[in-house]
Amino acid sequence: MTEAACGATRRVAAFIQTTMIMWDVQRVVRCDLQAHGPEQDHVGHLAQVSEDLHSVLxxxxxxxxxxxxxxxxxxxDCPMDSPDDQDYCTFFRYHPGACSWAVGDPEEV
Structure with missing residues (x-):
């Protein structure tokens, strides 16, 4: 069963976008984590820095x-693979809640 993502959004300051221009940072970031209460921070992916066989940052x-x-x-990134080994988690290491393969777009779930 797929859980809904939080989906909260926040505008990223122009200064940050300009500073991180080499990584193509988006203007608005959305919380990617499983839906949660107000006591938990929102966390959203901005850009991938590196990818090799041993580490994704x-x-x-x-x-x-x-x-x-x-x-x-x-x-x-989180090192977890889905139970059927068909997918891997695209969230950060030690994230709260479900892994990315179990979290869907809040508008589609």
């Missing part, structure tokens, strides 16, 4: 609904 943004601030960081 990505820029992630983190924010809270009640704060204007956003935090940015490069985090390794």
């Amino acid at each position: 990505s820029w992630w943004a983190r924010w809270r609904d009640d704060e204007r601030a956003m935090w940015f960081g490069i985090i390794a």
Whole structure:
């Protein structure tokens, strides 16, 4: 069964977009995590930094609904594969909630 993603969005400041231009950062980031309550931070994928056979690194943004601030960081991807080995998790290492293969677009679930 697929769980709905949170889907909360936040605009990424123009300064961040310009600073990270080499990674083609999007203007609006959406929380990719499984739907959650207000006590948990929102986290959205901004851009992939590197990919090789041993490690995938990505820029992630983190924010809270009640704060204007956003935090940015490069985090390794989750190493989990789906139970049927047909997919891998595209979220960050040690993310809360379900892995990406079990989380769907909130508008489609």
